[in-house]
Amino acid sequence: SQQGEEDPQALSIQEGENATMNCSYKTSINNLQWYRQNSGRGLVHLILIRSNEREKHSGRLRVTLDTSKKSSSLLITASRAADTASYFCATDEGTYKYIFGTGTRLKVLA
Amino acid sequence: DAGITQSPRHKVTETGTPVTLRCHQTENHRYMYWYRQDPGHGLRLIHYSYGVKDTDKGEVSDGYSVSRSKTEDFLLTLESATSSQTSVYFCAISEGPHTEAFFGQGTRLTVV
Numbered sequence: 611s612q613q614g615e616e617d618p619q620a621l622s623i624q625e626g627e628n629a630t631m632n633c634s635y636k637t638s639i640n641n642l643q644w645y646r647q648n649s650g651r652g653l654v655h656l657i658l659i660r661s662n663e664r665e666k667h668s669g670r671l672r673v674t675l676d677t678s679k680k681s682s683s684l685l686i687t688a689s690r691a692a693d694t695a696s697y698f699c700a701t702d703e704g705t706y707k708y709i710f711g712t713g714t715r716l717k718v719l720a
Numbered sequence: 721d722a723g724i725t726q727s728p729r730h731k732v733t734e735t736g737t738p739v740t741l742r743c744h745q746t747e748n749h750r751y752m753y754w755y756r757q758d759p760g761h762g763l764r765l766i767h768y769s770y771g772v773k774d775t776d777k778g779e780v781s782d783g784y785s786v787s788r789s790k791t792e793d794f795l796l797t798l799e800s801a802t803s804s805q806t807s808v809y810f811c812a813i814s815e816g817p818h819t820e821a822f823f824g825q826g827t828r829l830t831v832v
Contacts (some may be wrong), residue, residue, distance in 0.1 A: 640818045652810060652823035653763075659817075698762060700821075707778060708753065708812070710819055712762035 611697040615713040624719050631714040633699030634679075640702050642675055644684050647696045647713070650682055655698075656684075689718045723747050726811050739798040741827050743811030745791075747814040751814045752794040753821065754778075754786060762812055763810065769794055770817070773832040801831040 615633045633642070633718040641660045645653040657677045659666045659682065666673045671686040686693055703709055723746030733739050739753060743752060751763055751770055755763040755778075765778030767786040775786050785797045811824040 628809075643820060645823075652825045653821075654819040675774055689755065702818055704795070705817075707768050707776075708763055708814075709765060710755070710763040712760065 615671050616650075618710045618714060619712070620715045620717075622717045623689060623720065625689060625691055627689055629693070629716055631684050631697055632717070633682045633711055635682075635699075636673070636700045637701075639677075640684050642673075643700045644671075645698045645700060645710075647698065648693075648694070651672060653698065662696070665710070672680050686716075689716075691718050691720045694718045696704065724811060724813055724822060724824040726809075726827050728827060729825065731830070733801050734828070735802060735831055736800050739801050739829065741747075741796045741809055741811075741829070743794045743796070743813075743824060747813060747815070747822070748791060749813040749815045749822075751790065751815075751817065753812040753819075754784075754794065754796045755803075755810045755812065756780065756805075757810060757826075758807050763782065766796065766809075771802075774807050797822045798829075803831050806831045 615634050623629050626651045631645045643658045644656040647653045657668045657673050659673050694717050696715050698710050698713045700708040700710045725744045727742045737757045750757045753768040756765040764780045766784050769775045787795045797812050812821040814821040
């Protein structure tokens with residue numbers, strides 16, 4: 611079964627708006643990661659947040675982690691058309707295998 | 721891009737034939753993974769390796785086997801391909817057990 615589940619499944623916004631997507635997971639983790647996948651390509655790592663961290667920033671990306679609720683959110687600020695992609699969270703289930711969710715498809719309209 | 725090469729990139733095969741996909745890395749990373757990606761299912765882990773000759777099953781390992789005889793190569797074999805194994809297969813590598821993973825470009829496999 612999937613460890614991480616992203617919400618919403620699909621999101622459509624205007625360029626310049628912020629995009630927020632959420633991830634829920636089931637078991638304890640060492641870290642949670644977010645990846646981006648452009649159509650027809652492999653996944654690209656965006657950011658890793660460890661279980662003892664609550665928030666992390668990287669450029670226009672902001673990730674939060676709430677281990678008590680077993681959830682994380684990814685915020686993309688001032689979105690651009692180039693941000694159009696699918697976004698996945700991945701957790702390690704406390705082991706060394708990464709389990710991915712089903713992803714959020716983000717479309718940024720110019 | 722991290723040094724990961726998947727081969728072949730595309731393959732069409734017939735039901736019942738064996739198929740081997742190759743993942744080759746030049747990063748000397750210890751951990752290697754095989755995933756399949758299907759609409760509505762996201763990425764599902766098939767098998768992974770935590771060292772040479774050290775492998776373990778993932779979520780959807782039935783019908784698949786793997787081998788890793790050297791650090792740089794991780795092979796995924798479909799013993800007898802079925803139509804349900806039509807998918808896009810991704811290889812990934814990571815340096816440590818809790819570090820970022822780097823993905824290959826994928827192999828699109830069609831079983832007819």
